[in-house]
Amino acid sequence: MTDFSRRAVVKGATALGAAGALTGPALLDWAKAWAQSAPWKPEKGAKLSMLRWKYFVQAEDDAFVKLIAAFTQATGVAVDISRESYEDVQPKASVAANTGTGPDLFWGLYSLPHLFPQKCLDVTDVADYLGKAHGGWVDSAVKYGKNGNKWIAIPICYSGALINYRIEASKKAGFSTFPTKTDEFLEYTKAMKAQGTPGGFALGHASGDGNTWVHWCLWAQGGQVVDKDDKVILNSPETVKALEYAKALYGNMIPGTASWNDASNNKAFLAKEIHWTNNGISIYVAAQNSAKDVAEDMNHTYFPIGPVGKPTELHLMYPILAMTYTKYPQACKSLIAFMLAADNFNPWIQSAKGYLTHCLNEYDKNPVWTADPKTTPYRDVAKRSLTAGGLGSVGEKAATAIADFVVLDMFANFATGREDAKGAIAIAERQLKRIYR
Amino acid sequence: MTDVVLKSRLDKRPIQEPTAWDRLMVNRNWLGLWFMVPAAIFLILFLAYPLGLGVWLSFTDAKIGRSGEFIGLENYEWLMDDSTFITSVFNTILYTTVASAIKFAVGLYLALLLNERLPFKAVLRAVVLIPFIVPTVLSAIAFWWIYDPQFSIISWSLKKMGWISTNIDFLGDVWNARWSVIFANIWRGVPFVAITLLAGLQTVSPSLYEAATIDGATPWQRFRFITYPLLTPIIAVVMTFSVLFTFTDFQLIWVMTRGGPVNATHLMATLSYQRAILAGSLGEGAAISTAMIPFLLGAILVSWFGLQRRKWQQGESND
Numbered sequence: 001m002t003d004f005s006r007r008a009v010v011k012g013a014t015a016l017g018a019a020g021a022l023t024g025p026a027l028l029d030w031a032k033a034w035a036q037s038a039p040w041k042p043e044k045g046a047k048l049s050m051l052r053w054k055y056f057v058q059a060e061d062d063a064f065v066k067l068i069a070a071f072t073q074a075t076g077v078a079v080d081i082s083r084e085s086y087e088d089v090q091p092k093a094s095v096a097a098n099t100g101t102g103p104d105l106f107w108g109l110y111s112l113p114h115l116f117p118q119k120c121l122d123v124t125d126v127a128d129y130l131g132k133a134h135g136g137w138v139d140s141a142v143k144y145g146k147n148g149n150k151w152i153a154i155p156i157c158y159s160g161a162l163i164n165y166r167i168e169a170s171k172k173a174g175f176s177t178f179p180t181k182t183d184e185f186l187e188y189t190k191a192m193k194a195q196g197t198p199g200g201f202a203l204g205h206a207s208g209d210g211n212t213w214v215h216w217c218l219w220a221q222g223g224q225v226v227d228k229d230d231k232v233i234l235n236s237p238e239t240v241k242a243l244e245y246a247k248a249l250y251g252n253m254i255p256g257t258a259s260w261n262d263a264s265n266n267k268a269f270l271a272k273e274i275h276w277t278n279n280g281i282s283i284y285v286a287a288q289n290s291a292k293d294v295a296e297d298m299n300h301t302y303f304p305i306g307p308v309g310k311p312t313e314l315h316l317m318y319p320i321l322a323m324t325y326t327k328y329p330q331a332c333k334s335l336i337a338f339m340l341a342a343d344n345f346n347p348w349i350q351s352a353k354g355y356l357t358h359c360l361n362e363y364d365k366n367p368v369w370t371a372d373p374k375t376t377p378y379r380d381v382a383k384r385s386l387t388a389g390g391l392g393s394v395g396e397k398a399a400t401a402i403a404d405f406v407v408l409d410m411f412a413n414f415a416t417g418r419e420d421a422k423g424a425i426a427i428a429e430r431q432l433k434r435i436y437r
Numbered sequence: 438m439t440d441v442v443l444k445s446r447l448d449k450r451p452i453q454e455p456t457a458w459d460r461l462m463v464n465r466n467w468l469g470l471w472f473m474v475p476a477a478i479f480l481i482l483f484l485a486y487p488l489g490l491g492v493w494l495s496f497t498d499a500k501i502g503r504s505g506e507f508i509g510l511e512n513y514e515w516l517m518d519d520s521t522f523i524t525s526v527f528n529t530i531l532y533t534t535v536a537s538a539i540k541f542a543v544g545l546y547l548a549l550l551l552n553e554r555l556p557f558k559a560v561l562r563a564v565v566l567i568p569f570i571v572p573t574v575l576s577a578i579a580f581w582w583i584y585d586p587q588f589s590i591i592s593w594s595l596k597k598m599g600w601i602s603t604n605i606d607f608l609g610d611v612w613n614a615r616w617s618v619i620f621a622n623i624w625r626g627v628p629f630v631a632i633t634l635l636a637g638l639q640t641v642s643p644s645l646y647e648a649a650t651i652d653g654a655t656p657w658q659r660f661r662f663i664t665y666p667l668l669t670p671i672i673a674v675v676m677t678f679s680v681l682f683t684f685t686d687f688q689l690i691w692v693m694t695r696g697g698p699v700n701a702t703h704l705m706a707t708l709s710y711q712r713a714i715l716a717g718s719l720g721e722g723a724a725i726s727t728a729m730i731p732f733l734l735g736a737i738l739v740s741w742f743g744l745q746r747r748k749w750q751q752g753e754s755n756d
Contacts, residue, residue, distance in 0.1 A: 091714040094501035115501060115717050204608075205695035256586020258698035259608030268587045396500070396717065404716035409521075412699040418611070427520055434515060435718075 030343055031074035038338070039129065042331035048079045050335075051093070052107040053086035053318060056159075056282045056355055063351035067344045068335075077331050086318075087207045090115070090403070096323065104326035105335070109207070110388050110402060111144060113153035113321040114395040120152035121322035126333045127151040130340050135362035138382045143394050144317050153319035154336050157349065157356040159280050160315050160381030161212035163301045166275040166294075169197040178301045182220055182245065185304040189252035192275055199276030200253035200268070202260035203412040205405050208316055209262050213278045213303075214411045215314040217249075218242045219390060220306025225401060225432060226392035232432045240421045241307075243414045250415035258416050270294060278303070280316075281354040281378055300377045302384065315357075315385040357381040392436075400435050492730075494723035501717040512724035522725065525696075525703040529732075531615065532704060533683045536622045540679055541672075543623070544630025549660075551631070552638045562635070569628035577692035580621040584608050584693065608694050611701040618702050621689055626682065630675055637671030638664065677740035681733060705729050 055061035061083075068079050082103070084092060089108035096102025097116040106112065113120045127145055131137050137145070141155035165178055173191035175184075192198055202210040218224070222238035250257070254274050257264075265277040270291050277283075287295035303313050320339075322332035338344060340360065349356055350368040354375030358366070359382045369379035389398025401407065410428035413419040419427065461467050495512055499505030516522045551562055568576065583590055584607035592604040607617045641664060649659050687706040690696065696703035696711065703711075705725055713722020 087715075094714060094717060098501055203699075204697040254587070255603065256606045256609040258610075259584075259586055259606070259614065259694060261695065264586070267585075271587065273587045400716045400718065404711060404718075409699060412697070416611075416699055418699050430518075 027070055028073055031070045031338075034338065034341060034343075035074040035334070038334055039125070040330045040334035040337065042075050042077045042334050043328045046077045046328035046331035048077060048105060048326075048328060048331055048335060049103040050079060050081050050105040050107060051089060051103040052081060052083055053089050053109065054083040056280065057285050057352055060348070060352040060355065063348045067339065067348055070344070071335055071338050075331070075334065077328075077335070079335065086316075093321075100325045102323070104328065104332055105320060105322050107156065107318060107320040110317055111319075111394050111396070111399040113145075113319055114147060115399050117147040117152050117395070119324050120147075121324050121326065121329055121332060122150050122152065123154055123322065123333060123336065124149075124151040126154055126337050129337060130154070130360065134340070134342065134360040136360070138359050138361065140317070140382060140385045140387050141359035143387045144319055147395065153321040154340070155317055155319045155359040156339065157318050157352075157358055158315045158382045158385060159208075159318065159355060160357050160378040161209065161278050161280060161313070162377055162381070163303060164269060164277050164279050164283050164298060165199070165301070166197070167297050167299055169195070169275045173197070178299075179304050180302070182304045182306040186245070186248055186252075189249055189276070193252040197275040198252060198254040199274045200257040200260070200265060201249070201278055202262070202265055203250070203258045203408070203415060204260045204264070205408070206260055206262045206264075207403075208280075209265060209278055210260070210405070210408045211402055212314045212316070214246070214408050215386075215390070216278075216303045216312050217246050217306075217411070218407060219312035219314075219386065220304070220308060221245060222306070222308045224390050225398075225407065226389065226436055228391045230389075230392045230397065230436050232429060232436050234429050234432055235425050239425055243411065243421050243424065246411050247415045258412060269298075281375060284374065285353050285355065299374055302377055302380075311384040312386060313381075313384050314388070315381050317359075317385070317387075318356075354378045397436050401432060404431065404435070406431050406435070491723050492727050494720055495727040497720045499719040499723075501714070501719055505720050508720070512721050513728070515721070516724055516728065521700050521703065521708065524700055525705050525708040525725075526728075528615065528702060529684060529704045529706075529729075532619055532622065532686070533680055536619050536626065536683050537676065537680050539619075539623050540626045540630050540683075541676060543627050544675075545634055545672075547627065547631035548634035548638055549664075551635050562632070565631055566628050568625050569632075573625065573688040574692055576625055577621070577689045580617075580624075580689075581608075581693045584617050608702075609698050611698060614694060614698055614702050618690055618693060621693065622683060622686060625689065626679060629682075630679055633675045634668065634671060637668050637675075641667045673740045673743050677736060680736045684729065684733060684736070 052064075055064075065081070068081060072078055080103075086109050089106060090112055092102070093106040093108055093112060094115060096106070097119040127137070128151075137155070145151045145153050145155050163178065169192065170176075170178065170188070173188065173195055175188050175191070179185040179188045189199065201213040204210060218239065221242035223234070223236060223242045224238075225232065225234050227233050254268070265274065265279055266283050266286065268274045269277055269279070269283050270287060272294065281300065284295060284298060284300070287298065302311065305311060320336055322329065322336070326332055339348075342362065345358070345360075345363060346366055349358055349363060349366055352368075354368055354372075355378075357378055357380075358364075364379060369376055387394045387398075388402050389395075392398060406428050410424045413427065414421055414424040418424075494505075496507055496509060497505035498508050498511070547565060551558070551565065555561060582588065586604060586606055586609055589604060589607060591607075592601070595601045596604070606613060608614045645663050645667075646659055649663055654662070685706050686704060687710065690702055690704055690707045691710070694702045696707045700708075705728065709722045709725035709729075711722075712725060713719050
């Protein structure tokens with residue numbers, strides 16, 4: 001923690017200088033004008049602290065610090081940013097919600113705000129304002145942001161998890177274009193393994209990579225954790241089919257994926273050990289810096305579509321929420337709105353190099369999505385994403401099921417052969433019934 | 438007697454019977470009680486209250502962010518049938534027993550070795566402490582790399598030597614993973630045992646060894662009838678601590694496997710964290726933590742009663 005904040009302070013100071021030098025009074029004027037016209041006037045002497053997930057792409061954080069510095073200059077509200085690995089934001093936010101003290105703003109993962117909806121500041125006005133100004137929210141974002149009729153968080157962005165693959169090796173295996181159907185995909189993994197260029201999906205407790213692919217797999221075959229009334233319907237022939245499909249995939253993966261965490265596939269892909277996996281754009285960004293040949297020879301694409309006939313992807317949503325205990329609710333709202341204003345959001349999302357995807361339709365036009373065609377698939381992540389919980393509600397229960405790795409463990413149990421399909425489903429179903437009671 | 442004498446001398450003045458309050462004011466025990474109050478408050482506030490709160494939470498369905506309702510033993514009933522929980526209990530016991538036993542054996546061996554006259558004794562003793570000094574998270578990350586399915590240094594070396602053709606799946610296979618994390622724990626825990634036992638060894642008077650040597654005792658006899666009996670109290674303390682630390686271990690597992698593969702290395706502590714903090718089911722997590730108490734209490738009681746007994750302290754049969 002100390003390290004992060006000290007670092008943040010140093011970086012904040014340099015970025016402040018840089019912002020002044022680079023864009024001069026123009027940015028400040030714009031920021032000031034924005035602060036004048038914005039419907040939220042920060043309280044006098046307001047000071048905010050924010051806990052955000054730790055960046056994956058350095059440039060994104062630099063741009064973010066710059067953006068916050070401009071906000072501080074325009075409104076006089078000092079913002080203290082601290083960073084935590086994205087899965088550690090949730091426990092900290094939970095403790096803060098429980099004890100009623102801590103950072104004012106939390107920027108975390110998935111349905112974080114739905115873990116304690118009554119502790120989140122009502123930000124309906126901010127959401128309406130932003131939606132009107134920027135071409136409307138995508139459907140999945142509305143579902144994540146709202147609790148009943150109230151917006152309890154603002155969906156800032158998605159981090160897309162799509163297929164990463166090596167072009168040459170795939171061609172050699174007989175696939176000049178990446179398979180778009182699950183059956184073809186299975187053939188593809190088999191051919192890739194046969195020629196000694198296997199890939200892999202994480203089956204360890206990887207909150208990001210593990211959960212995204214198993215949910216895709218479950219939904220692609222028509223399996224569902226719950227129905228729209230949150231009734232557990234996991235035990236179905238479709239789920240069995242999904243499990244069997246996953247086991248077949250697992251057989252074609254590189255050994256060791258049962259112990260993979262979120263970082264493992266990045267390491268293995270960059271080291272040319274694996275040739276397909278699911279990930280954000282971070283592998284590509286890292287490869288451009290350190291392994292140019294890998295960057296040249298890789299591409300991204302959507303997850304293949306299963307028998308249900310439509311995309312069934314799950315992407316990581318990063319909503320920001322303000323706690324009800326904050327002393328400066330207006331400043332919080334003002335900061336959130338400022339982050340998503342076009343002149344701020346465009347450069348910021350551009351600096352993320354495709355790692356982050358907007359939830360407001362207007363930003364489809366951002367040049368980051370067309371400058372490098374390899375990033376284009378990530379543009380549509382927010383539109384293609386289903387929400388945590390599938391058909392069911394996106395609340396606390398869905399968040400609990402994901403955080404407790406219920407579906408992931410079910411797949412791992414079956415794929416590694418520790419349980420048969422009936423046993424694996426029964427264990428998960430039992431847990432789900434308790435979570436969804 | 439005194440009373441009678443006093444009475445006769447002062448019988449003009451009315452005798453006031455001392456009230457209960459007067460008695461209390463001069464009561465040493467009462468005064469003693471007050472002296473104990475600060476310590477008691479300290480203990481209650483920082484030890485008993487959190488513990489009690491944890492136990493109370495385990496009887497509720499509390500979630501993070503809202504207090505729950507009392508549901509009796511429901512959490513425990515649920516856990517009794519929960520295969521993941523049962524696995525975690527098994528893992529914890531296996532982890533603690535195997536790691537503690539080996540830590541003791543290796544630690545004692547190291548301590549005896551370091552107690553000998555060696556060149557560079559001071560340096561060697563400092564070196565032994567290194568695994569203990571390195572922050573747990575750092576050593577866990579180091580082990581995570583050592584055990585990595587693709588980049589393991591062990592797999593790499595064995596492959597280069599031509600002994601194996603594919604990487605060893607250290608953390609991906611159920612039993613491999615269990616032994617791997619146990620090994621990491623042993624590596625980390627041995628210095629504590631070794632150095633503490635070494636400190637104990639230094640308190641043994643050399644004259645005892647001299648006398649034994651003159652009497653013709655073999656090295657084994659000197660260990661068995663001098664070192665071991667005199668070391669017993671230290672051993673009891675060290676092993677209690679070692680067992681407690683191992684039983685409640687969290688960081689190593691969490692960094693290396695997060696309880697995987699398929700929950701094969703979940704300890705009660707890691708499962709409790711996953712359920713309570715990550716998944717938000719405080720009540721259930723608290724129940725898992727509370728379920729650890731009987732085991733820990735057992736470990737403490739064994740050493741507590743052991744320490745009271747002179748047989749343990751002196752290695753003789755007089756209790």
